[in-house]
Amino acid sequence: MRFVVDEDVPKSAADFLVERNHEVIHVAELLLPSSDDYLIARWAHENGAIVVTCNLKHFRPLLRRPRYLRAGLLGLTQVLARERLEQFIDLVEAEGEIEASQFWLEIRDTTALVGR
Numbered sequence: 490m491r492f493v494v495d496e497d498v499p500k501s502a503a504d505f506l507v508e509r510n511h512e513v514i515h516v517a518e519l520l521l522p523s524s525d526d527y528l529i530a531r532w533a534h535e536n537g538a539i540v541v542t543c544n545l546k547h548f549r550p551l552l553r554r555p556r557y558l559r560a561g562l563l564g565l566t567q568v569l570a571r572e573r574l575e576q577f578i579d580l581v582e583a584e585g586e587i588e589a590s591q592f593w594l595e596i597r598d599t600t601a602l603v604g605r
């Protein structure tokens with residue numbers, strides 16, 4: 490799977506995705522620091538990537554727009570991001586294998602919400 494990791498995501502969470510043999514691209518590698526979220530969404534859409542962010546407030550409505558429908562969304566909490574991701578990685582990978590459409594997944598403190 491291909492992930493584009495926002496600047497607010499702890500490095501340990503991004504490292505975990507790499508350890509799981511996923512392609513991880515950091516926003517800082519693509520765009521200028523503090524670039525607008527819509528630029529990240531557009532890149533993810535054009536490249537079939539999943540945006541990993543702790544900023545669900547801005548990305549959730551943005552990625553529901555028709556122009557970004559090929560971009561997925563993985564929302565994490567900043568506190569214990571890696572640990573939460575480790576708990577739910579099987580769900581993330583299972584959802585990512587379904588190629589009909591992108592998904593969104595929000596990992597909270599003890600639960601996860603998923604949708605298409």
